[in-house]
Amino acid sequence: MxxxxxxxxxxxxxxxxxxxxxxxxxxxxxxxxxxxxxxxxxxxxxxxxxxxxxxxxxxxxxxxxxxxxxxxxxxxxxxxxxxxxxxxxxxxxxxxxxxxxxxxxxxxxxxxxxxxxxxxxxxxxxxxxxxxxxxxxxxxxxxxxxxxxxxxxxxxxxxxxxxxxxxxxxxxxxxxxxxxxxxxxxxxxxxxxxxxxxxxxxxDTRFDRVWAIKEANREIPIANIFKNNEKLIVIGSSWKEDISVISRALQHFPYPIKLIIAPHEINENTLQYIENQFFYRKVIRFSQAKSLTNAQELASFDLLLIDNVGMLSALYRYGEYAFVGGGYAQGLHNILEPAVFGMPIFFGNLAYQKFSEATQLEKLGVAFPIKKAEDLKNKLIFFVENPQAKKKTDTDCITFVKENLxxxxxxxxxxxxxxxxx
The missing domain is CATH 3.40.50.11720 (3-Deoxy-D-manno-octulosonic-acid transferase, N-terminal domain)
Structure with a gap:
């Protein structure tokens, strides 16, 4: 039967x-x-x-x-x-x-x-x-x-x-x-x-995979020029729920910080939604950035919107912070990809508990479920103002990945x- x-x-x-x-x-x-x-x-x-x-x-x-x-x-x-x-x-x-x-x-x-x-x-x-x-x-x-x-x-x-x-x-x-x-x-x-x-x-073989990605040291010149040695948060595999929280958290952020956003779904509606949410930022899409010949012009933007698939895991190397999407509804995406590069990791607080790496990193004090925009804003301010805490978090992330290879x-x-x- x-x-x-x-x-x-x-x-x-x-x-x-x-x-x-x-x-x-x-x-x-x-x-x-x-x-x-x-x-x-x-x-x-x-x-x-x-x-x-x-x-x-x-x-x-x-x-x-x-x-x-x-x-x-x-x-x-x-x-x-x-x-x-x-x-x-x-x-x-x-x-x-x-x-x-x-x-x-x-x-x-x-x-x-x-x-x-x-x-x-x-x-x-x-x-x-x-x-x-x-x-x-x-x-x-x-x-x-x-x-x-x-x-x-x-x-x-x-x-x-x-x-x-x-x-x-x-x-x-x-x-x-x-x-x-x-x-x-x-x-x-x-x-x-x-x-x-x-x-x-x-x-979990994903630990071996993300370590191999780190060792490959893939360069993305556009991302590097865009970053221009400034602080950067990489938002990976984002959904609308993630973008809504992040945009409110950073609208009046007191310190300079750039963003790279790689949406989970690449389509015109999603890209326009993100551009509208970050109306207060100077946004350029990756496909548009490829046509720029002036590095100074590219560096003048403060949000790089990824409109292709396949480079997110390499983009994390340019970040000081990461926000991984899916934690508010769909299920958390791969947080080991940013962890291998060493950085505080943020994600939604509703759909992450079944991912053991997320709960382990949370217990280590290096990954943070975010309930509302103010929580993210305050956490980012803390790390900007406490470089020693940031350095320890970075080291603890990398150590965690190493220990699970x-x-x-x-x-x-x-x-x-x-x-x-x-």
């Missing part, structure tokens, strides 16, 4: 997305991106000359989490082709041309027929699901074909269906995994409490040992 209801849910879900696709751009990408999956895959997998490793990510955030493992896997097992699938357009559309994988496509909807066809065409030698993805038919049929299946950077909470009396169907999925690498001890304990033993604690190495050590016997 549970599987029957699950199948009904999948069909209803796709039907709703299909209806939305007539007037929603993201839904249209979701539907159209799946129309020719099997035709495209069939053309790419003939003939099958090399083994294939399949990595699946829900969206862009999970991809960044999976990237260190994909890169390490490619280096350790160079004979494998890499197939990368995404569930969400916000992951696929950004990374569809990324050189990290040989083939990148959407994951078909989770039906028995689709899963069977997908696996028959691709025939992976090993499969990886990053963090949250637990699609019944894909997992079940992967297991039925005796394909090793690994989940990594997984995190579990007692509120999830796996740990409910009515969660038997989904508990059975966890037993199909060859191994599950979890982020924290509480996840390990929860899995073991329901009889899942093929699990180990490896930590190594997840990728643990996963790769397991894979090296496991695949040597395959």
């Amino acid at each position: 549970q599987l029957f209801l699950y199948n009904i849910f999948i069909q209803l879900y796709y039907s709703l997305i299909y209806l939305f696709s007539f007037f929603n751009a993201k839904a249209k990408l979701f539907v159209r991106g799946r129309e020719t999956i099997f035709k495209d895959l069939s053309s790419r997998f003939q003939p099958k000359q090399v083994p294939l490793a399949w990595f699946h990510c829900a969206s862009l955030g999970e991809f960044e989490q999976g990237r260190p493992v994909i890169e390490a896997f490619k280096a350790q097992f160079p004979t494998y082709q890499i197939l990368l699938t995404f569930f969400s357009p916000s992951g696929y559309e950004v990374k569809k041309n990324d050189a990290i994988a040989d083939i990148i496509c959407y994951l078909p909807m989770d039906t028995a027929k689709n899963a069977e066809r997908f696996l028959q065409i691709t025939q992976p030698k090993i499969a990886f699901f990053v963090k949250y993805e637990f699609w019944y038919h894909f997992i079940y049929q992967t297991s039925q074909r005796n394909i090793p299946l690994v989940s990594f950077s997984a995190i579990f909470r007692k509120e999830q269906i796996f740990f409910k009396p009515h969660g038997a169907l989904f508990r059975s999925l966890l037993k199909k995994f060859t191994h599950i690498f979890v982020q924290n001890q509480s996840s390990l304990n929860l899995l073991q409490s329901i009889g899942i033993q093929q699990v180990s604690l490896s930590g 190594g997840s990728t190495d643990k996963i790769l050590a397991y894979l090296t040992n496991f695949l040597s016997f395959q």
Whole structure:
């Protein structure tokens, strides 16, 4: 009965997305991106000359989490082709041309027929699901074909269906995994409490990813010229709720401070909303800044509005402070990206508690949930007026990231040992 209801849910879900696709751009990408999956895959997998490793990510955030493992896997097992699938357009559309994988496509909807066809065409030698993805038919049929299946950077909470009396169907999925690498001890304990033993604690691969970004030292000259050696706050993956608070906090700020804002969604309505909220600032969009030839003119602006995707993680290096979006409603975005560069981090106070790195950094006294504009204004003033407190916060942030490195190495050590016997 549970599987029957699950199948009904999948069909209803796709039907709703299909209806939305007539007037929603993201839904249209979701539907159209799946129309020719099997035709495209069939053309790419003939003939099958090399083994294939399949990595699946829900969206862009999970991809960044999976990237260190994909890169390490490619280096350790160079004979494998890499197939990368995404569930969400916000992951696929950004990374569809990324050189990290040989083939990148959407994951078909989770039906028995689709899963069977997908696996028959691709025939992976090993499969990886990053963090949250637990699609019944894909997992079940992967297991039925005796394909090793690994989940990594997984995190579990007692509120999830796996740990409910009515969660038997989904508990059975966890037993199909060859191994599950979890982020924290509480996840390990929860899995073991329901009889899942093929699990180990490896930590979060995002720490390895943000450290690699820092070490790459990517320069963005426009951001550097704009900054002009002044104090700067980087607002990353912002939503309207974040912008509303920040704009009020900085409208009468008593000290000079510049802003770089990278919205979560890049569209004209969002960009205009931000420009209107910061009517008291001299604003320039990144695309406009590229056409300026006079560095002094660019430095005269005090808000740089990012109207492209893909550079936020590198932009944080230019900031003294960071405000990470999503904390008021949607769910907090990646706060490790600014933490690795060392700075006080601010975010909304309503949707961050389930992110362990946020609560840990809050306890360390280096990350701050913001309830209202006055709170943000006062915190920023404190750090401007207390440089020693700012310096300690910067150091504590970087130390926190350093102490949590190594997840990728643990996963790769397991894979090296496991695949040597395959």
